[in-house]
Amino acid sequence: MAVQTFLKPALPLLTLLPGLCLIPVVAILVRDGHGGGLPLLIQFAQGALQPSFDPNLLKNLWQGLQITLVIAILSWGISSGLGVILGFLGSRTLWRTVLGSAWPALLFRRLLSPFRAIHELIWGLLLLQIYGLNGWVAIAAIVIPYSALMARVIADQIDCHESPALPVLQATGGPAIAVLMTAVIPAVSSAIKNHIGHRLDCALRSALILGVFGLGGLGTDLMLSLQSLQFHDMWSGLWLLAIAMVVLDQILGSLQRKQRIGVVISVVLMLALVGSATLNLDLSWPSGTLGSVLDVLGDDHNAAAALFELNWVAVIGSTLLITLMASCIATAVPPLLLLLWPSPGSLRLQSLIWGALRLLPTPLSALLLLVMAKPSLPLAALALGLHHSGVMGRVLIKDIRETGFGSAQTLERGGATVRMSWLYGPLAEVSRSYLAYASYRCDVILRDTVVVGIVGSAGLGWQLIDALSSFHWWLVAWLVVAFIGLTLLGETITERWQQRLNCKAVVL
Amino acid sequence: MLVRERRAVLVACLLTGITIAATVTSCGSGPTGTESPVLHIGAIPDQNPEKLNRLYSSLSDELSDQLTVPVQYVPVSNYPAAVSAFRTGSLDLVWFGGLTGVQARLQTPGAKVLAQRDIDAKFTSVFIANGASGLRPISNGDQLTNLKGRRLSFGSESSTSGRLMPQYFMSQNGVETADLAGGAPGFSGSHDATIAVVQSGAYEVGALNEQVWRSNVKDGRVDPNKVSVIWRTPTYVDYHWVARPDLDERFGNGFTKKVQSALLKISPTTPRGETILELFGAAQFIPAQNSDYDKIEAVGRQLGKIR
Numbered sequence: 074m075a076v077q078t079f080l081k082p083a084l085p086l087l088t089l090l091p092g093l094c095l096i097p098v099v100a101i102l103v104r105d106g107h108g109g110g111l112p113l114l115i116q117f118a119q120g121a122l123q124p125s126f127d128p129n130l131l132k133n134l135w136q137g138l139q140i141t142l143v144i145a146i147l148s149w150g151i152s153s154g155l156g157v158i159l160g161f162l163g164s165r166t167l168w169r170t171v172l173g174s175a176w177p178a179l180l181f182r183r184l185l186s187p188f189r190a191i192h193e194l195i196w197g198l199l200l201l202q203i204y205g206l207n208g209w210v211a212i213a214a215i216v217i218p219y220s221a222l223m224a225r226v227i228a229d230q231i232d233c234h235e236s237p238a239l240p241v242l243q244a245t246g247g248p249a250i251a252v253l254m255t256a257v258i259p260a261v262s263s264a265i266k267n268h269i270g271h272r273l274d275c276a277l278r279s280a281l282i283l284g285v286f287g288l289g290g291l292g293t294d295l296m297l298s299l300q301s302l303q304f305h306d307m308w309s310g311l312w313l314l315a316i317a318m319v320v321l322d323q324i325l326g327s328l329q330r331k332q333r334i335g336v337v338i339s340v341v342l343m344l345a346l347v348g349s350a351t352l353n354l355d356l357s358w359p360s361g362t363l364g365s366v367l368d369v370l371g372d373d374h375n376a377a378a379a380l381f382e383l384n385w386v387a388v389i390g391s392t393l394l395i396t397l398m399a400s401c402i403a404t405a406v407p408p409l410l411l412l413l414w415p416s417p418g419s420l421r422l423q424s425l426i427w428g429a430l431r432l433l434p435t436p437l438s439a440l441l442l443l444v445m446a447k448p449s450l451p452l453a454a455l456a457l458g459l460h461h462s463g464v465m466g467r468v469l470i471k472d473i474r475e476t477g478f479g480s481a482q483t484l485e486r487g488g489a490t491v492r493m494s495w496l497y498g499p500l501a502e503v504s505r506s507y508l509a510y511a512s513y514r515c516d517v518i519l520r521d522t523v524v525v526g527i528v529g530s531a532g533l534g535w536q537l538i539d540a541l542s543s544f545h546w547w548l549v550a551w552l553v554v555a556f557i558g559l560t561l562l563g564e565t566i567t568e569r570w571q572q573r574l575n576c577k578a579v580v581l
Numbered sequence: 582m583l584v585r586e587r588r589a590v591l592v593a594c595l596l597t598g599i600t601i602a603a604t605v606t607s608c609g610s611g612p613t614g615t616e617s618p619v620l621h622i623g624a625i626p627d628q629n630p631e632k633l634n635r636l637y638s639s640l641s642d643e644l645s646d647q648l649t650v651p652v653q654y655v656p657v658s659n660y661p662a663a664v665s666a667f668r669t670g671s672l673d674l675v676w677f678g679g680l681t682g683v684q685a686r687l688q689t690p691g692a693k694v695l696a697q698r699d700i701d702a703k704f705t706s707v708f709i710a711n712g713a714s715g716l717r718p719i720s721n722g723d724q725l726t727n728l729k730g731r732r733l734s735f736g737s738e739s740s741t742s743g744r745l746m747p748q749y750f751m752s753q754n755g756v757e758t759a760d761l762a763g764g765a766p767g768f769s770g771s772h773d774a775t776i777a778v779v780q781s782g783a784y785e786v787g788a789l790n791e792q793v794w795r796s797n798v799k800d801g802r803v804d805p806n807k808v809s810v811i812w813r814t815p816t817y818v819d820y821h822w823v824a825r826p827d828l829d830e831r832f833g834n835g836f837t838k839k840v841q842s843a844l845l846k847i848s849p850t851t852p853r854g855e856t857i858l859e860l861f862g863a864a865q866f867i868p869a870q871n872s873d874y875d876k877i878e879a880v881g882r883q884l885g886k887i888r
Contacts, residue, residue, distance in 0.1 A: 107781065107782040107783065109711075109780065109781035109782035109783070109807070110777070110781035110782075110783065112804075113777055113781060198661065198662065198665075201662060201665045201666070201669075202665050202668075202669075203669075204669065205665070205666055205668075205669030205670060205671035206655060206657070206662075206666045206669075206671035206672070207671070284658070285658065286658070286659045286662065288662065289655075289656065289657075292658070293656050293657070293658040294656075296626070296658040296659075297626055297633060297656075297658055299770075299771075299774075300626060300658075300770055300771035300773060300774060301632075301771065301773045302773045302774065302777060375888075436770065440769075440770075440774060440777075440778075443778055443781075443783045444777055444778060444781035444783055445781070445783075446783065447732065447782075447783055448732065448763070448767055448783060448784070535768075538738065539738050541661050542660060542661045542738045542739040542886070543885060543886045543887070543888060544661070544664070544684060544688070544887075544888060545885070545888050546888075
């Protein structure tokens with residue numbers, strides 16, 4: 074065992090390794106920095122201290138927040154339910170127990186990946202074409218990729234928490250379903266509950282981004298303020314959002330300690346529906362025809378013409394580069410900060426930082442970075458990476474709080490320095506699940522390249538936005554296919570990586 | 582267990598409280614599809630929300646009074662979303678830009694241009710440059726070749742004055758977007774953001790709506806030492822009101838005509854009219870028709886923004 078640990082790289086160091094990517098990124102930013110946007114940054118900071126209290130604006134922001142919350146909560150609730158069901162269907166353990174073979178699991182996984190390969194924003198804009206401005210469009214836009222993503226996470230959790238009791242129970246000859254219920258569910262229930270809780274925060278941010286791109290709610294107001302650089306107005310919205318995020322987090326925290334979580338969630342859903350009846354949000358059942366969109370597609374020969382319009386190698390290359398850099402930044406920054414500041418007391422401050430990074434929508438952080446440095450791919454990657462490091466930081470701190478600081482104290486008592494004891498104590502304990510989560514984040518970041526068009530219009534995401542705005546459906550179709558292909562490829566790689574990770578974790 | 586239950590009650594109370602507060606404070610009109618049809622108006626995003634809210638509550642009231650039907654404003658923050666919402670019937674009457682208006686009409690056969698502002702008949706864009714770029718004002722379009730190899734930012738990808746027409750005039754004078762630094766332009770997202778990225782020096786040149794440029798200069802939001810106009814484009818037609826083809830069917834014969842005359846009737850002599858026109862930055866609305874935008878359609882097709 075000792076020999077094996079010696080031969081393999083230590084897992085906590087793997088969380089820090091991507092940080093090497095920061096060196097070239099920072100070097101390029103220093104080279105391209107111009108500082109000309111300092112007055113704008115100062116205005117932005119002043120806006121934080123002096124948000125606008127115009128009653129008309131506040132009333133509007135409050136309504137916007139309600140719409141965003143209704144969309145977030147409904148889509149979260151529906152996608153959680155669907156995700157759990159689909160997750161079980163995608164688990165190898167389930168099919169192996171029931172059928173004796175795992176191939177249907179693989180089939181389910183592969184069938185679901187196209188659904189999560191498309192960003193909720195693109196789902197939103199595509200569904201909008203068919204159903205118009207309707208509350209369900211925004212909800213479905215989140216539910217489709219979220220259910221597919223949650224299905225993947227849950228299937229992975231079930232497969233990697235395979236209970237030793239399973240073969241024993243099977244040998245007793247009980248029905249497969251009962252065996253699974255007894256052996257699998259208790260083992261994975263806390264992981265699933267945690268993940269479902271985490272998705273609410275994600276759903277809130279997705280609902281916001283959908284608003285940013287025109288589907289209503291607080292995001293719409295924030296985007297309009299951003300477009301006209303009205304930072305005082307924008308901060309009123311951002312503070313409101315911050316309060317909402319904290320309150321939701323608190324409610325969720327107390328819910329997760331409860332047994333009757335399902336009952337409470339359904340109450341929340343019902344309340345959300347009742348509350349939405351008076352909002353400027355149309356939740357009537359949408360109707361529309363696919364025909365109107367298919368008409369636009371027109372001739373077949375346009376399909377080939379559209380395919381040759383883009384320099385695919387350059388576009389895909391820059392997309393992958395942004396994704397890689399942003400993923401490295403998002404993965405490495407939270408553990409780096411943790412080791413810079415290794416104390417239980419500083420965790421609260423760190424979660425504040427991660428909260429702030431999650432709060433700022435990516436188009437905003439891209440603009441703020443852009444006024445300080447010339448446009449470049451690393452700049453786009455930094456804007457994306459910082460936003461997602463907010464998400465990764467939240468996951469890291471939550472994991473560390475759950476595992477506790479006992480190991481760090483033990484190592485410190487043994488004479489190790491504080492930093493070393495945090496590195497090989499708490500960080501080592503959580504790094505397996507942290508790295509596994511980071512591999513899901515890469516997928517999300519790939520899809521999020523959609524939102525950084527401001528920086529030199531690079532990547533597939535920007536091409537997709539431009540094609541949508543020209544209503545160039547064939548190009549949209551090809552770009553969506555490219556996204557699906559990249560996601561499938563990425564998943565195959567991250568699945569391998571996760572399998573290796575699990576082996577290593579056993580050694581640790 | 583007691584503590585747990587107490588906490589559950591607390592959470593439930595909190596949620597109920599939030600919901601009741603939400604119900605009481607939200608004053609939006611009820612869901613659509615009730616007895617009397619509602620006229621849904623919208624606009625492409627072009628101004629700050631505080632201004633839009635004031636603008637559209639005044640305008641909804643004005644139209645509602647003149648037309649005697651309920652009018653509801655639906656905010657949309659994205660150009661193509663406004664076009665799609667118009668096509669699917671989520672919006673009945675929309676304030677479009679030149680390009681988005683043509684896109685919307687092509688996708689909604691029978692849709693009709695009703696009116697434009699007095700300034701829209703002869704609209705212009707300006708190219709602005711950062712002082713440090715060394716770019717000097719030019720007197721003629723053919724000198725746009727100076728922009729080759731420079732970092733240039735447009736505004737929104739669907740904007741007529743912030744992208745389409747500037748790109749058209751560049752292309753007329755032999756400058757393609759591939760000739761720019763990095764092989765592609767940036768897209769700041771809005772006219773105001775274009776000023777910010779050029780003033781900061783992130784981009785050397787930017788193109789935007791001249792009306793927005795002037796109002797920024799007037800409000801002292803531009804530093805004349807850092808950024809200045811280098812060229813004004815020839816004139817073209819821009820923003821306009823477009824109505825869906827089925828208004829007469831839904832609201833009664835002649836309704837489209839009534840909407841048009843209601844828009845044209847808005848005058849600075851009434852306080853509400855004055856507010857509306859001031860917020861639109863116009864002296865009055867003037868009649869306009871579909872054919873006024875044929876040139877924009879041709880340019881849109883040439884640059885691939887209309888398929």
